[in-house]
Amino acid sequence: PAMVPTTLVGLLAADSTRGAFTFRPPTALRAGRRVRPLMEASAQQFRARRVEEEAEDDANDGATTAVLGLAGLGVAEAYDPPLLPLPELLRYGSSEAGGGREREVTTAEEWRSFRRPELLDIFRDEMYGRAPGPLNSETVAVQHAVLSSEEALNGLAVRKEIAVRLTRHDGAERTWTVLLYVPSSATAARPVPCILGLNGSGNQTVHPDEGITESVVVEEAFRTPERVARGAAAHQWQVETILRRGFALATVYSGDVEPDVPDGSRREGVRSLFDSPNEDGAPPPTWGAIAAWAWGLSRTLDAIADVVPE
Incomplete structure (x- = not known):
């Protein structure tokens, strides 16, 4: 309520024949259409878009889809997928901890030491903010x-x-x-x-x-x-x-x-x-x-x- 988080839209697809779960962009993004934050749309608009998405997915690959969205209140702009590239989950190097160049995470220690801190920084900077550290009795x-x-x-x-x-x-x-x-x-x-x-x-x-x-x-x-x-x-x-x-x-x-x-x-x-x-x-x-x-x-x-x- 006291912040406007970056809009995140992802898709969790369940393949009805294999029962497997995969993460992939929504159909609307794959088709290159512009998508407004979910909270900008009325319930009727959202349901209509959901039916359209499922129909397209059924025609494409038979997957059942569900849209997961986190949208900031009052955000009135549309988003173009090419302008909002999602970071690679298992690549690090965007911070000093990464050594100045991108590398692929290959071990659990690299995840804990490098990539996990980078992702937490993204959430702090873009969504939740930076809370104070341990309390200092002088302050x-x-x-x-x-x-x-x-x-x-x-x-x-x-x-x-x-x-x-x-x-x-x-x-x-x-x-x-x-x-x-x-x-x-x-x-x-x-x-x-x-x-x-x-x-x-x-x-x-x-x-x-x-x-x-x-x-x-x-x-x-x-x-x-x-x-x-x-x-x-x-x-x-x-x-x-x-x-x-x-x-x-x-x-x-x-x-x-x-x-x-x-x-x-x-x-x-x-x-x-x-x-x-x-x-x-x-x-x-x-x-x-x-x-x-x-x-x-x-x-x-x-x-x-x-x-x-x-």
């Missing part, structure tokens, strides 16, 4: 505190709520609350794995448990009564099933980390803490909301590891 300090720890769900689990507070040197801060359910049988000597994920309408939506502190949902579209009600998303989280299988479950309301607002504003989220230039004069990191949410989950993982040994 943004982090504190973890257990707010509550109580038996829950008829003895099946211990429900914990943990505060993650980030404070900038000038006093600006951002805090979010982690809801964590740990199986009652877990101990520091016998820790359990944890499933961690974001929720979109408040921690109270993952289970009707009255002991969950309600999140203050800031996004107007997400705070309708039916969406913020206790247990509104319980069918998606299956808390008891996860606990009985021996896993802990942790969740954070995404709007506490970075609100999902239509104008892409950074005023209220964690990104606002990093918007001042660095001490060396370098500009602040440019990163989208998706990167901010991922970064927030990493900081949440740090907090759980710090204060919940089980």
Whole structure:
């Protein structure tokens, strides 16, 4: 929502006779036609184009096709395939790590050391942005505190709520609350794995448990009564099933980390803490909301590891 990603259109083709999956350009691209981002088209236009694509593919090679698209909102330009060549997946050398000339990846070590970093850089530069590295207490300090720890769900689990507070040197801060359910049988000597994920309408939506502190949902579209009600998303989280299988479950309301607002504003989220230039004069990191949410989950993982040994 706070970024306009590069439009990526690919095709995953399933050959109905051999059951094999291959990656190849969409028929429209092979035919040299211009393609608009999928989100620019109405549902009817998309369905009509899909029928046309499948008819052409059936006539060409009998493959069943599905279009996978990631399109940026508000992108109004058409794209010509020759102007958007896809990089070769197993060739590296576009960065200094590659030694200044293109080479083919022939070993797992070359993939890990050279090509993988190059591809991650492409996604950082073109889509997600560059999130900050590890926190430096001189710029943004982090504190973890257990707010509550109580038996829950008829003895099946211990429900914990943990505060993650980030404070900038000038006093600006951002805090979010982690809801964590740990199986009652877990101990520091016998820790359990944890499933961690974001929720979109408040921690109270993952289970009707009255002991969950309600999140203050800031996004107007997400705070309708039916969406913020206790247990509104319980069918998606299956808390008891996860606990009985021996896993802990942790969740954070995404709007506490970075609100999902239509104008892409950074005023209220964690990104606002990093918007001042660095001490060396370098500009602040440019990163989208998706990167901010991922970064927030990493900081949440740090907090759980710090204060919940089980």
